[in-house]
Amino acid sequence: MFRAILYTQWKWSRLVILLATLAGFGLPLLSVQGARGPVGYWETRQLLGAVQGWGVLYPVLATAVALIVAMVAWAPDHRGRHVYALSLPLPRWHYALLRFAAGATLLAAPVVAVWLGGILATSMAAIPTGLHAYPTMLAVRFGLAVLVVYAIFFAISAGTVRTAGYFLGALFLVVAFEAIANAAGAEIHLFEKMMLLLIVWPGPFDVLTGRWMLIDV
């Protein structure tokens, strides 16, 4: 059963997975392109700056690929009004688990690509004394970021339109309440606090924030 679901999900999302794998492999190589030849110690700061600059794209790639794969995992079921799933001799949780596992398996490809790209890039680069390469840690972090974003959007996609409506409605209520309260002179920053809860540890998006450094001190 898992193989069948994996195969169908592969068919639906292979283009995205392939592009993300290529991008994941290429990103580390691009980030150290300034260090192909011998790097003078006077260029260390520039090298770190370049690695940090390219590093912004790791969380962007992780979010994009995880979001698309999560959406694609449920899209055909929604379109077919879940007839296929209902025809299977499986409870709901088992079917969702199979879908989740299939998507997660496919997402392993870009994560492995980041790891291999990182190893190749750092082996080709001349790293100045005092700096170190962290391809494995970077790949682990990328993998966790992919997992978190994938799980969140998988959960959202698995729900009904009504659930999404409740979620958006609650969000709208918070924003509206804050706008009215601020207009009345009260200094309330609920939305800002909510965002901070999401992106500051132990929030779910904390893994996406901060610097993503393939080479660091």
Next chain:
Amino acid sequence: MCTALAFAAPLHAQSVTELRQRVQRLERAYAAAEVVAQKADSARRALFTVPPESATVGNLHVFATAAVIENARAGARAGWPLLDGTFGPAAALLDDHAFVVQAERSGETARPVTGRTSHRFLATNEAADIADRLVWQASQLLVARLDPALRDWMGGAIVPSAQPSRLLESTYLELLTAPSATTRRCFQGEVAGCRDAFDLPPAPDPYRRWYGPEERRVIVQQVLTGNDVLSVRDLYQRCVTRGDDSACLRLLQRQPASAIPQPLGDPSRIGLVQLALELGGRDAFTRLMAARGKAVDAQLATAAGMPADSLLMVWRSRVLAARPRPVTLNPRGAWVALMWGLVFGMLAFGSTRWR
């Protein structure tokens, strides 16, 4: 309309005398208005100026209005140990000074204090902020007693901090990434490299000491940008494009000393002085004040109670020990991310879409 024009009196421009009279009238009116405004201001000040309450911790005398005095007392309690720990017995010099806290957004002002030199400063009505500003103010007063050459070399005041490790971390990065062979040599353990990186004793054109030809090219690119380049286009091209070091030197000579980046910046220099004070014990600052007129490195050696080279080696080992943690992923973050992945996954499994 023609009739009106025919009988209209000719128009005159104002004469110089008339203009002067008008200006004088305006000046008199302005002076009278200023007198009235000053009276109104002083009446308003008198209305909101209240007798100050005081808080004394050690030799730190803080004054504030009744609404602020509790936080001011707590701020003084937090600030005094830092001042005493860094400046030792020299902190007693603060006994002649009164620090008057003016709380931000407060309509009340504490009346000036008599018998002591008053220093009024703005702070939010919070103990932590008052402590920070109090320590800063007091440090400025004490550091002003040091040798001017030492102060010029430091480029700022010694301000005791509750978190000195942050400074060491940023110094580590400077030592590792500054575009200078001196910091590299210092990093590798060569004391002369540390001396050169700190410009000890200070030399007239320190950039010659700090940067070699390749590095000077990088520094020129950093220092000169935009319109500055246009005004010295030929020299800039010779330096940057053709690698002509004499052109780079001429360009650097034209820059003010403050524009050329030091391999180890002012915070690192101040950190070195703080280390000298720490190693020299409670009397270190008093000795540093007494060493006025000596070479900067000799002053540091006097304060630390050890040769300047030994001080530099201790400083280096402290900096290397403070290597910042690389930005990768800490185990705590990894577990939390994994937990969130499972939580959201479970939410999807528990969904009742079909039922």
